[in-house]
Amino acid sequence: MPAESSLDKMNPTQLEELFRRSLPLPSEIDPHFGASLRHVLENPGSLVRPRMVLQVALAYELEADRAMDLAIALEQFHTASLIFDDLPCMDDATHRRNAPCVHVAFGEPSAILSALALINRAYALTWRALAGSPPAAQPDAMAYLERLLGVEGLLNGQSLDLNYQSLPHTRETTERIAHGKTVSLIRLTLVLPAMLAAAPCSELRQLERIATFWGLAYQAVDDLKDVLQCVAESGKSAARDLLLGRPNLAAAIGVPDAVARLQRLIALGDRALARLLQVRPALAFLSDLRSSLQDELSRVTANACEMSLRAES
Amino acid sequence: MPAESSLDKMNPTQLEELFRRSLPLPSEIDPHFGASLRHVLENPGSLVRPRMVLQVALAYELEADRAMDLAIALEQFHTASLIFDDLPCMDDATHRRNAPCVHVAFGEPSAILSALALINRAYALTWRALAGSPPAAQPDAMAYLERLLGVEGLLNGQSLDLNYQSLPHTRETTERIAHGKTVSLIRLTLVLPAMLAAAPCSELRQLERIATFWGLAYQAVDDLKDVLQCVAESGKSAARDLLLGRPNLAAAIGVPDAVARLQRLIALGDRALARLLQVRPALAFLSDLRSSLQDELSRVTANACEMSLRAES
Numbered sequence: 001m002p003a004e005s006s007l008d009k010m011n012p013t014q015l016e017e018l019f020r021r022s023l024p025l026p027s028e029i030d031p032h033f034g035a036s037l038r039h040v041l042e043n044p045g046s047l048v049r050p051r052m053v054l055q056v057a058l059a060y061e062l063e064a065d066r067a068m069d070l071a072i073a074l075e076q077f078h079t080a081s082l083i084f085d086d087l088p089c090m091d092d093a094t095h096r097r098n099a100p101c102v103h104v105a106f107g108e109p110s111a112i113l114s115a116l117a118l119i120n121r122a123y124a125l126t127w128r129a130l131a132g133s134p135p136a137a138q139p140d141a142m143a144y145l146e147r148l149l150g151v152e153g154l155l156n157g158q159s160l161d162l163n164y165q166s167l168p169h170t171r172e173t174t175e176r177i178a179h180g181k182t183v184s185l186i187r188l189t190l191v192l193p194a195m196l197a198a199a200p201c202s203e204l205r206q207l208e209r210i211a212t213f214w215g216l217a218y219q220a221v222d223d224l225k226d227v228l229q230c231v232a233e234s235g236k237s238a239a240r241d242l243l244l245g246r247p248n249l250a251a252a253i254g255v256p257d258a259v260a261r262l263q264r265l266i267a268l269g270d271r272a273l274a275r276l277l278q279v280r281p282a283l284a285f286l287s288d289l290r291s292s293l294q295d296e297l298s299r300v301t302a303n304a305c306e307m308s309l310r311a312e313s
Numbered sequence: 314m315p316a317e318s319s320l321d322k323m324n325p326t327q328l329e330e331l332f333r334r335s336l337p338l339p340s341e342i343d344p345h346f347g348a349s350l351r352h353v354l355e356n357p358g359s360l361v362r363p364r365m366v367l368q369v370a371l372a373y374e375l376e377a378d379r380a381m382d383l384a385i386a387l388e389q390f391h392t393a394s395l396i397f398d399d400l401p402c403m404d405d406a407t408h409r410r411n412a413p414c415v416h417v418a419f420g421e422p423s424a425i426l427s428a429l430a431l432i433n434r435a436y437a438l439t440w441r442a443l444a445g446s447p448p449a450a451q452p453d454a455m456a457y458l459e460r461l462l463g464v465e466g467l468l469n470g471q472s473l474d475l476n477y478q479s480l481p482h483t484r485e486t487t488e489r490i491a492h493g494k495t496v497s498l499i500r501l502t503l504v505l506p507a508m509l510a511a512a513p514c515s516e517l518r519q520l521e522r523i524a525t526f527w528g529l530a531y532q533a534v535d536d537l538k539d540v541l542q543c544v545a546e547s548g549k550s551a552a553r554d555l556l557l558g559r560p561n562l563a564a565a566i567g568v569p570d571a572v573a574r575l576q577r578l579i580a581l582g583d584r585a586l587a588r589l590l591q592v593r594p595a596l597a598f599l600s601d602l603r604s605s606l607q608d609e610l611s612r613v614t615a616n617a618c619e620m621s622l623r624a625e626s
Binding site: 023025026028029030032033037084087089090107108109110112113116117119120121123124127128131135138139142143145146149150151152155156158159160162163166176 | 336338339341342343345346350397400402403420421422423425426429430432433434436437440441444448451452455456458459462463464465468469471472473475476479489
């Protein structure tokens, strides 16, 4: 971890550098494996999750080293889950983060081993971050991580996603999937740094609620964008066919109801946010995130209106 | 963990039962994912590693609950590595533990997600086992686990194995692969329970040496068996071709040299074992393991002699 490790001065380039150096490769590593891992480490994503971890950590005065360990660990878990999602047997993607997917560039075995290496490192870093908490608080934090990554969280979401075709195409199903795939990591991002800093239970509860509503809201935005783009490119009935097999809130309940649901989720988040900011004004950065969600909503609504006007004319 | 949890009374059936119940599945789990995980949990292997963990734990008087958590965790890591190894893009196996491989029975995505669920649970259980150690001892144990599972250990061994064709086919290469793939888990099995019980450094060092020599020896036995069986079934030159692409000590340096190497490894192990038993007689169970290694050596040597006699006649 860098010497200049004060969180409020950390700029995006430094965070990228931290991610790049987050998994030291030994000299005796198999050269092919090393190359595959360097490809992963040298193509970081937007790093939005680790930035949020650092901001929550600042608000709760968590030690900088522990905050950075946790921030990088959650980004590694996230990156590993994308590598698995992109495999031919899952989403069969070809590009990710402006580069070929790991399995495209280095083969499936190296992609799998690279993802596992990230996961191994991520548990070790999380452990290190956690070891600084009072012993009595550690089991809860560990259980929280296990629950949100495992059979009740991320992994279950991915499985439901893959088996969507055999499930009812409803709001409940698409949101259950979003709960597992999207909300789990956002919950870890917002709640775990506060937990490690021994935040009061009532604040953890509000952070939980915000993470849940916003996670579902971001997924709803993505789903709406996908549907609108698909309609714009291929027409309405083709879009319906194209999206039918994929879990998508807007495809399941229609664009107007999805927009209404998104508005409702933002309103629910607002309520939790207002309560939280009353007692913890240092979390003001969350208001910016909330604004960007509102901007997304406005764009999506404008798009949807324009499209329906065009369809009528 | 069971109430009747005293380690010396634990029989193989109880250990199987412990493995079966080691990953509680929530009721809301995706049914396909749940079925895949039940398939894994209901087909335990020989459980030789967790049995060894429990015996080391007994010798060092590690608390029963912590020993069982660690024993099951190491078996889960091992099982997960087998699920990945068996995938079509790796060894493309069809059967494992007298049952169809997970990817054969439930598809590749469910196999991958099941292995990840085991890994997630295994880190949580290891963590729980570790949390009972004095705080000062915990970072070393965690670093040891990270090193042996990660880019310096198991994962690197698997990568070297997959890329063996581009490496020199020598004793050094095959033993580097065995170090990663076989020795890593045996080291964790013998050393980690002793580490968690705060065993003296000198004893940990001898356990390290024993695990390394025996791990390499067991791999040499397996390699010799593979070569001898292959020769018996297909003749000598066909066997050479069949085994050329796979890391195999006996194929790389020939059967007589591989037997000599195996004898040397056993002798090196004996020296470490003798020293260790002087100070820790409670580890006497290791002598039985050593005898079974000697039996394997005798069988392999007898086979090799018989075969060379048959070739001469």
